Amino acid sequence: MQRFTYLSPKTLPEALELMRSHAGRIRPFAGGTDLMVELRKDDAKLSEMKYALDLSDIPELTEISGRDGLVSIGAMATHDMVAHSPVIRLAAAMLSEASLSVGAQQIRNVATIGGNVCNAAVAADTLSPLAALDASVTLQSVSEARVLPLADFVTGAGKTAIRPDELLTKITFVPLDGWRTAFVKLGRRKALAISRMNAAVALRFEGNTISGARVSPGCVFISPRRVSSAEKLLLGGEPSKELFEQCGKVVSDEMVKITGVRWSTEYKYPALSAVVSRALCIAAGIPEEAT
Amino acid sequence: MSELKFILNDKPVCVEVEDNARLLDVIRDTLGLTGTKEGCGVGECGACTVIVDGDAVDSCLMPAMRVMGKSVTTVEGLAKDGHLDRLQQAVLDHHALQCGFCTPGLLMSAKALLDKNPHPTREEIKVALSGNLCRCTGYEQMIEAVLDAAEREK
Numbered sequence: 001m002q003r004f005t006y007l008s009p010k011t012l013p014e015a016l017e018l019m020r021s022h023a024g025r026i027r028p029f030a031g032g033t034d035l036m037v038e039l040r041k042d043d044a045k046l047s048e049m050k051y052a053l054d055l056s057d058i059p060e061l062t063e064i065s066g067r068d069g070l071v072s073i074g075a076m077a078t079h080d081m082v083a084h085s086p087v088i089r090l091a092a093a094m095l096s097e098a099s100l101s102v103g104a105q106q107i108r109n110v111a112t113i114g115g116n117v118c119n120a121a122v123a124a125d126t127l128s129p130l131a132a133l134d135a136s137v138t139l140q141s142v143s144e145a146r147v148l149p150l151a152d153f154v155t156g157a158g159k160t161a162i163r164p165d166e167l168l169t170k171i172t173f174v175p176l177d178g179w180r181t182a183f184v185k186l187g188r189r190k191a192l193a194i195s196r197m198n199a200a201v202a203l204r205f206e207g208n209t210i211s212g213a214r215v216s217p218g219c220v221f222i223s224p225r226r227v228s229s230a231e232k233l234l235l236g237g238e239p240s241k242e243l244f245e246q247c248g249k250v251v252s253d254e255m256v257k258i259t260g261v262r263w264s265t266e267y268k269y270p271a272l273s274a275v276v277s278r279a280l281c282i283a284a285g286i287p288e289e290a291t
Numbered sequence: 292m293s294e295l296k297f298i299l300n301d302k303p304v305c306v307e308v309e310d311n312a313r314l315l316d317v318i319r320d321t322l323g324l325t326g327t328k329e330g331c332g333v334g335e336c337g338a339c340t341v342i343v344d345g346d347a348v349d350s351c352l353m354p355a356m357r358v359m360g361k362s363v364t365t366v367e368g369l370a371k372d373g374h375l376d377r378l379q380q381a382v383l384d385h386h387a388l389q390c391g392f393c394t395p396g397l398l399m400s401a402k403a404l405l406d407k408n409p410h411p412t413r414e415e416i417k418v419a420l421s422g423n424l425c426r427c428t429g430y431e432q433m434i435e436a437v438l439d440a441a442e443r444e445k
Contacts, residue, residue, distance in 0.1 A: 006293065006310040006356040029354070036352045037333045039311070054357060104422025105400065107334055109346040110353065192335055192422060
């Protein structure tokens with residue numbers, strides 16, 4: 001196990017000051033469910049880390065609120081909190097579902113949404129719903145706070161635009177009031193599975209007509225984003241299995257367009273189409289038996 | 292080294308620990324409570340599950356320093372005054388263990404569930420135990436044992 005000094009500030013200004021004074025040698029320690037595993041590996045990836053900054057004693061970082069048309073989730077809110085928060089269940093049920101699908105209870109009790117976003121794993125479960133929500137992250141340092149759209153924050157697999165002296169303090173989005181959402185995950189088993197693929201979708205209806213659509217596949221793009229061609233296809237349509245299957249194919253086409261044909265495409269193309277179409281069926285409340 | 296104070300199985304303890312020590316190692320090696328097991332060491336198997344302030348957590352993924360001032364319960368804290376906890380008794384009655392290596396972890400996950408939700412459904416039990424792997428007994432007897440323990444509570 002790599003050696004480090006353990007710091008546990010009680011306030012955000014204290015934490016930010018530590019980030020400033022030890023920039024480059026300090027790592028924020030959120031849930032630690034990934035970091036603790038990394039720290040026990042013999043590779044030198046974290047060798048520059050001399051300080052662990054435990055953020056779990058700062059109450060404001062775990063707050064979840066919905067006020068003035070904006071939902072705010074503190075970066076240290078655990079997946080268990082996000083999964084069961086009445087605010088999130090109402091404003092973005094697909095995000096609750098995604099958090100509920102992370103790891104198992106022991107992991108959800110400590111792993112945080114901020115950690116999930118900052119790790120920026122391609123397979124991160126909360127990135128696709130957050131992309132569907134057009135979420136933004138707030139990055140704070142001693143000198144300033146800046147707000148970045150999620151799509152600009154995640155710059156690549158495991159890479160983000162965060163600076164060495166900054167902390168991600170909260171994630172914000174406009175709630176999808178009245179929308180119907182769904183999150184579907186394809187993993188190798190139910191518990192503790194890492195997403196092979198997932199999809200977060202949201203639909204708004206006027207009568208039986210789709211008047212708003214968000215379609216965000218997970219694990220397929222290097223940084224999370226919505227697929228506008230798939231959303232356009234849905235707008236003005238009426239929910240049907242045929243339309244949703246077609247939409248799934250449009251998402252798979254987009255994946256091939258961006259990542260190219262790979263050895264795995266033969267599997268991923270139909271699998272992603274099915275995951276997207278299933279999510280849309282669930283959101284629209286129509287039967288979704290596999291095709 | 293830092294001084295770590297916390298409540299372990301209802302008793303205050305104070306130990307010197309390395310800043311990078313895992314809670315699992317402090318419980319087993321420093322404090323000598325070897326009921327908590329290490330299986331995978333990466334949070335996949337749940338053998339090291341303990342309860343921290345009411346929540347089941349993998350002690351292999353938790354820095355010991357994080358439990359400063361908190362209350363930790365291990366499998367050794369279940370029995371009171373020489374009497375098994377009703378959950379432990381139910382596990383015996385339902386033959387829910389063979390080799391027993393995963394049992395302390397399963398007990399702690401089940402205990403955390405029953406403390407929060409005294410009368411869980413079968414599905415809720417499955418979700419609560421899904422982070423605990425058992426390679427010999429399987430899960431059915433354990434689920435029955437938890438249901439029975441909840442029943443005995445009434």
